[in-house]
Amino acid sequence: MAFDSKFQISSDIEKYVDPSLAQEMSVATPEQKVNSLFSYIEKRGQSFYDEVVTQLEHALQCAALAKQKKANPTLITGALLHDIGHIILDEHSAREAFLNTDLNHEEVGARYMEPFFPEAVTIPIRLHVPAKRYLCTTDASYYDGLSEASKRSLKLQGGIMSDEERQAFEKIPYFEDGLVLRRWDDLAKVKALDTPGLETYRDIVKQCLQ
Numbered sequence: 001m002a003f004d005s006k007f008q009i010s011s012d013i014e015k016y017v018d019p020s021l022a023q024e025m026s027v028a029t030p031e032q033k034v035n036s037l038f039s040y041i042e043k044r045g046q047s048f049y050d051e052v053v054t055q056l057e058h059a060l061q062c063a064a065l066a067k068q069k070k071a072n073p074t075l076i077t078g079a080l081l082h083d084i085g086h087i088i089l090d091e092h093s094a095r096e097a098f099l100n101t102d103l104n105h106e107e108v109g110a111r112y113m114e115p116f117f118p119e120a121v122t123i124p125i126r127l128h129v130p131a132k133r134y135l136c137t138t139d140a141s142y143y144d145g146l147s148e149a150s151k152r153s154l155k156l157q158g159g160i161m162s163d164e165e166r167q168a169f170e171k172i173p174y175f176e177d178g179l180v181l182r183r184w185d186d187l188a189k190v191k192a193l194d195t196p197g198l199e200t201y202r203d204i205v206k207q208c209l210q
């Protein structure tokens with residue numbers, strides 16, 4: 001099963017992790033932490049991961065869906081930051097060898113944010129990738145709605161979960177938040193959609209800092 005609370009980021013992956021944001025955030029007031037986080041996302045999020053939206057647009061669309069659904073501040077923050085691992089790993093379409101290797105962006109993002117945010121934020125970040133396997137296992141309409149590419153990648157990601165895997169997944173705290181986050185993630189890829197900007201989330205993110 002893809003989720004393991006003892007997951008270690010291998011040195012092969014560690015070498016791609018940009019330490020600069022964590023360094024900035026570790027010595028700062030809450031206000032400064034949010035400043036560092038937002039300016040990092042703003043600057044580095046202009047790249048594309050998906051072909052239709054920038055990483056910043058994707059994050060803002062995902063957070064807007066969470067806010068529209070009146071999710072908890074922790075889950076809105078998780079929605080905003082769920083793919084920050086891609087940015088920290090500098091994974092984007094203009095980069096050489098893009099998509100050649102899975103750098104476990106969900107684990108990297110969750111681990112990276114753990115010193116700053118509680119589990120209610122970081123676990124949904126960690127789970128948004130295995131959540132696809134769970135949803136495909138338990139919801140036929142979810143599977144049917146996936147693109148052909150996404151159905152193919154499901155196999156590489158481990159395919160349908162066994163009963164044992166599904167039960168283990170359901171024991172993880174905040175697993176339901178991971179599932180709803182995954183559904184918003186799938187929807188947050190609309191070209192040129194007008195969404196509220198990062199500043200909308202300043203107080204929400206700040207109140208989640210630990």
Ligand SMILES: [Fe+2]
Pocket residue numbers: 058082083185
């Ligand atoms: Fe995403």
